[in-house]
Amino acid sequence: MADDVDPLEKARRGLDMSVSDLWWRYFAIGGMSTELEVEAILYQALIATEGDRDMLSVALNERFTELGGDHPMRYTDDDL
């Protein structure tokens, strides 16, 4: 149970990014969920829509690339 961490949350922790920072990036892309809802998604207390998952993935990926990394987060219908 404890190691069943959502990939989004795993990435956020890996980036040492606060939920608030992630939420602001998500909001800038067009997100309509509140910071608390995003937090609930990260802790798997709320099931995200595909759109929300993608926007959170984009927000995390953009932080990864800022730090010189790749785009590790997959989008929901990635068939690559």
Added chain:
Amino acid sequence: MNDDQVDAFSVCISLDGQGVTVTVDGEVDAMTSPSLVGVLAAMIGAGHRDLVVDFGGVTFIDAAGVSVLATAAELATSAGATVTLGSVSKVARWVLDITRVSDLFEFETAVAALSESGAAEAADGQLIHVGEADRTVPAPSGNRLVRSSTDVVDAALRLVTSLAGSTVDHADGVSVTLERHGQLMTVAATDDTVYTMDRHQYETGEGPCLSAKEEGRWFYVESLEDETRWPAFVPLALEGGIRSVLSSPLVIRDRPQGALNIYSNTRQAFGTREQELAALFAEQASQILTTAGQELTDDESNLRFVSALTARQTIHQAQGVLMARNDVSANDAIDSLFREARTAEITVLARAGAVLASTHRVDGDG
């Protein structure tokens, strides 16, 4: 042209004995919000004074949507009508709160929340609990410090200038001058001549607008041909065909910070009634600026909010362009935007900017 775009937004009107309920579904943005205002204006024009706008189906709101809502509120206020927003999502409410546009509306659920519980939070205007109160709105640190986005204020001021232009007899042009970041600028104007007249005053450093702003009282120039004050500005104004000017100060928190200028091509254009009207409009503009806390600071959270909202709007517009261009749904459009950004190894915002820039090249006239 594109079914998806039409499907993305709808406005439904229902009438009963109590009043009008307007149900909005989809995205409130630059493209769709004018039709919402059109519907509200038509309802107000038809004599309805009690309107409820149900926001339950709203999936997105951006800066353009907020600014048009501010316009609708002004319209309602000037007609003595009340617009109540119902079922507003928490993020939409937060956007309206932070831009202070929520001050212009009544909220259906907020009233219940106030009387039931959460009165302590609501007491200082920091209304956080709305509706079911199961979750809270993200309360950004320094919410109190966050001021209105300039866009919203400017839209409201443009409305005041156009109303003044159509209401005041013999007014051939109206403008609002404001001091922003230590500089005088025209933030709203009804036409280019008025812009030029304002600019002549800033450049020569004199004129009725500047005097009104500096001295905090109104200046009426009955006939520019006989005017001896402002020798550098007057010939330029006459050359532009202007014959009389009425400048009223905009007083924000007891300090004159700008002026509302009404120009006319007619001599002695403004009688007592026009002067009273001008004072009324100046007061209205001052009020908008006071409410909005126009003295924008470089407050960090304000910048963060404005830049996030701007990014959001840019991305959303690019999404609309892709929907129209590729005849795809909103979801597919945003999806391809994400993928293109990833392939090009740029941010989604940069990709959105490129999409919008490409429309200017193709369309030519923008």
